[in-house]
Each structure stands twice: as C-alpha cells, then as structure tokens.
Amino acid sequence: METIINEFKEIAANPKKQLAMYKKQGKKIIGVLPYYAPEELVFAAGMVPFGVWGSNNKNISRAKEYCATFYCTIAQLSLEMLLDGSLDDLSGIITPTICDTLRPMSQNIRVAMGDKMPVIFLAHPQNRATSYGLKFSVNQYTNVKKELEKITGKEITDADILESIKIYNASRKARREFVKLASEHCDVIKPTVRSAVLKAAFFMLKDEYTAKLEELNQKLAALPICKWHGKKIVTSGIIYDNPVLLAALEDNDIAIAADDVAYESRAFRIDAPEDIDPMMALAKQFANIDCDVLLYDAESAKNNRGEFVAKMVKDSGAKGLILFMQQFCDPEEMEYPYLKKALEAAHIPHIKIGIDQQMHDFGQAKTAIQAFAESL
DSSP states (O other): OHHHHHHHHHHHHOHHHHHHHHHHTTOOEEEEOSSOOOHHHHHHTTOEEEEOOOOSSOOOSGGGGTSOTTSOHHHHHHHHHHHTTTTTTOSEEEEEOOSTTHHHHHHHHHHHHTTSSOEEEEOOOSSTTSHHHHHHHHHHHHHHHHHHHHHHTSOOOHHHHHHHHHHHHHHHHHHHHHHHHHHHTTTTSOHHHHHHHHHGGGGSOHHHHHHHHHHHHHHHHTSOOOOOOSEEEEEEESOOOOHHHHHHHHHTTEEEEEEEETTTGGGTSSOOOSSSOHHHHHHHHHHHOOSOTTSOOTTGGGTHHHHHHHHHHHHHTOSEEEEEEETTOHHHHHHHHHHHHHHHHTTOOEEEEEEOTTOOOOHHHHHHHHHHHHHO
C-alpha cells in the first residue's frame, strides 16, 4: 500500500516528468484547462488528457503581459507554464470557458500560443439541461472532436467514445470509493496523501490510474475502520492542493471526511450514460451536474447548493467545514453569503480562508486552522 501511495505522490508532485514520459512513448498529449472538458474524447482519440490547473511552484512573470491583475492565479499560472516552456510537450490544449475569467483567458491563450500548438475553444451552455442546451453541448463537443481528429490524424468513432466513457465511469466510481475509504481510514490516508492520490488522476491515462487506485482501494477496504480521535471536516473550494496548507490540517489532527472541491470530488461526482448516443451521453453528464458554484442554477433562490453542502457535512460525520476560497474568484465570492446562511441554519461551524497559488506567507492560514480545530 505504501508503494502505491508513493507512486501517486511522485506523479502528483512531478507532472512535467509524467508529461515527458508520455512524449517519449510516442503519445500525443492534450492539455485540459478547468472545468468540465470532455476528456473522454481525448482518450477516445488515443491521446493523453493532461490536466492544467496552474502551479504552486512558479511565479507569474510573462503571463502579466496578457492577463489582467484580477485574473485568478490558476488561470495566470496555467498561461505562465504555456509561455515558459513547461508544457511544450503538449500537442494541443482545450480551453473551456465556464467562468468570466476563463472566457477571455481562452483568447489570451490563443494569441499567446500563436502557431505553437492548436488551441481548442470550448463553450458550455448555461441552461445545460434543456433540449437546446443539450443540443448546444453536442455541437460544441463535436467541434472539439473534429479538432482532435486533426491532431491525431484519425477518425474518432462512436465505439471509441463509448469505450472511453466506460473507462472514465469506472475511474469516477473508483475515486468515489477512495474518498469514502479515505474517511474510514484517515489514520493512513491523511490530507497530504488524499490530495496526492486524487491529483495524480489529472496526469495519468485513466485506465492506468484506475487499475492502480482499485488496488489501493482493495488494500484499504481490508483494514479495520480506524477510531479517529481527531476532528473530521469537509473541505470546499476550487483547489487547495498546497502542501503547507495540507500539512497544517495534519498538524492539528484534522482529517477530511468528504469534499466539495472542483479539483477533487466535483470532477467525478456524476457518470455519463452508457446506453445512449455517446456524444449525447457526454452532454447529459454535464447537464446532470448540479449544486456547483460554477454552474448556473435556475432555482438558486432556494439555496439548493448551500443545503447540499450542509447535508454533505452532516452525512459524512464531519464536525465542520473549511472553505478555501480562491482569490478573485467571483462565483465563489458571490455565493459565500448563501453558503454561510445554509451552514449556520444547520449549526455547522465553518471558516473561510483566502488562498491563491502565489501564496508564500501561511501564518494567518495556519493560525486560523489551529483556532478552528480547537473550537471543534
């Protein structure tokens, strides 16, 4: 089990090494920016989908020439990596436009990359579950498919896509099982380990990743459920994979019972149907995603999302919630009062910690986490 965990840690900590390995194998790799890009199409094309979510190890320099200062650091550092050569082994990149930063960012990347690599634009519908919303998604995914076919030089068949959907559904199932087992065995799967295992999924072919994760799940399931004497919480936010923040949780005997994080469980919460046209299946999967701060909710006045998160805390047995709020993330900032209202109505303690990927001084964050742990 330790060997498997260390392999995940190595991959999560060294994505550039993983990228070079696939390149050396003769594979074409497609970068995938957040959020909700149909990775299944990349896999179906025989190429490697490779997550691009910024970096904790770089400074924003060249990206400043293209980005407004109020762009989140995930977007800016993703462009920085494209500009500084870190992602030169990519054969193309998909740029979803799910938020107000990613929409103009897609054009910044298109201009910045010039002729360096194909940039595949992807727009999602806000009204994603309506008949016209589904039609729009299928149209957009078809455009992505055509661009991928140009890169790979072969047709992506419906059979290829269906097989890819099955592989991805198996991966999503394994990750959901891992999250459950991680809570039951938080003496082994500490926050740093949990993060590394889930993060590695963005840098591996999903069949390879799933086989390794299922082996880990089997070994975890064979262990007795631990009697945890620390505190369990739910985490929420876009991404909080910073080793210092994760270590701060461990230092205060905090385990993660469940998460509402875009980089983690939101990415594998919903499966795609396997019994309909595969392109429509991908559109349906996106349509069925709900209670996500980044997605339009026609009934937002009912505060369904806030109640969903509060219920997650209760159901998981957690004693509180930590919201790691990405700086300059308008959707999260605007939603927070409603989330706070739902948590307070359910008598759930929580704290909000502002973070970004250029964060170097963790003093206040550590103090807030320590105080929160003591209050629980």
